[in-house]
Amino acid sequence: HPIHSLWKISTLGMSAASPDCIVLLEQSGFVDYARIHDTFSFTEIVRAKLQDAEQVLAAVNRIEKKTGKQAYLMLVIDADGMEYTKQLIDLMRGPMGARSDFMLRHYVELVKYIVVVNVPAWAWAVWAMVKPMLPEQTRDKLRLLSSNWREEIQTLIDPSICPVFWNDENHGDFEYPLERP
Numbered sequence: 001h002p003i004h005s006l007w008k009i010s011t012l013g014m015s016a017a018s019p020d021c022i023v024l025l026e027q028s029g030f031v032d033y034a035r036i037h038d039t040f041s042f043t044e045i046v047r048a049k050l051q052d053a054e055q056v057l058a059a060v061n062r063i064e065k066k067t068g069k070q071a072y073l074m075l076v077i078d079a080d081g082m083e084y085t086k087q088l089i090d091l092m093r094g095p096m097g098a099r100s101d102f103m104l105r106h107y108v109e110l111v112k113y114i115v116v117v118n119v120p121a122w123a124w125a126v127w128a129m130v131k132p133m134l135p136e137q138t139r140d141k142l143r144l145l146s147s148n149w150r151e152e153i154q155t156l157i158d159p160s161i162c163p164v165f166w167n168d169e170n171h172g173d174f175e176y177p178l179e180r181p
Contacts, residue, residue, distance in 0.1 A: 001044070001047070001048040001051060002040075003036060003040060003044065003045060003048035003049075004048060004052075006031065006032050006035060006036055007026075007031045007032075007036060007048075007049075008026075008027070008031075008181060009024050009025065009026045009052055009075075010024065010025045010026075010027075010178055011023075011024055011059070012024065012025050012076075012157070012161040012162070012163070012176055012178070013161040013176075014063075014161075015074070015156070015157040015158055015161060016158050017154070017155065017156055017157050017158050018072070018074060018112060018113075018156055018157060020063065020067060020069050020070065020071045020072060021071065021072045021073065021074050021112055022056070022059055022060060022063065022071065022072070022073045022074070023073075023074050023076060023157050023161055024056065024073060024074070024075050024076065025075075025076045025077075025078060025163065025178070026075060026076070026077050026078070027078045027080070027180065027181060028077050028078065028079050028082050029078065029079055029080040029081030029082040029083075029118070030080075030081060030180060030181045033085065033087045033088045034085065034087040036087075037087035037090055038087070042094055042098075045094075046098055050102070053102075053107075056073055056110075057107070057110065060072070060073060060110060070109065072109075072110060072111070072112035073110055073111055073112065074111075074112050074113045074114075074115060074156065074157065075111070075113075075114045075115070076115045076116075076117060076153070076157070077114065077115065077116045077117070078117050078118050079116055079117065079118045079119055079120055079123060080117075080118035081118075082118075082120055082123075083120075084120070084122045111141055112141070113141055113142075113143050113156065114141055114142050114143070115143045115145060115153070115156060116142075116143065116144045116145065117145050117149040117153060117166075118149065119144050119145065119146075119149075123144065124144070127144055143156075150166060150168070150170075150171045153166075154173070159173035159174050159175055160175045160176065161175075161176050162174035162175070162176055163176045163177075163178040164176060164177060164178065165178070165179065165180055
């Protein structure tokens with residue numbers, strides 16, 4: 001689907017820190033939400049994102065068949081550069097919300113965590129408003145990491161599958177050769 005060229009999700013691999021867990025990365029701050037909002041219908045967006053979900057589910061099923069254990073997925077959202085816009089809010093209330101609701105209702109055991117790194121200041125205010133309204137099971141799966149996220153993320157996934165662009169002057173442990181879009 002053409003949306004996939006604008007809204008990519010990268011599979012980073014399996015994490016030894018979270019056994020039987022596939023780690024995915026969405027670089028949300030580099031997604032052109034305005035273009036997606038203005039170009040595609042609600043139905044097209046949901047259809048494209050459900051295709052993504054089906055591919056992930058197939059990968060999880062392959063791991064479960066191989067290991068004989070339940071496998072999970074962890075979605076890491078890198079919000080670096082993400083701006084608070086009307087189009088983003090419309091997408092969050094519409095197709096993104098529908099996708100998240102669908103996944104968390106129908107594949108509740110599939111999602112281990114949704115982890116957000118590089119959290120912009122405005123997101124903390126939104127989180128404070130939304131958090132009390134979420135069911136406890138959903139709320140427990142969402143992790144907004146603090147400004148010390150480079151240390152915190154290593155308790156969830158190992159540095160070998162963290163993208164190299166997360167390295168800075170104080171951190172050089174991240175090894176996965178992924179570039180920003």
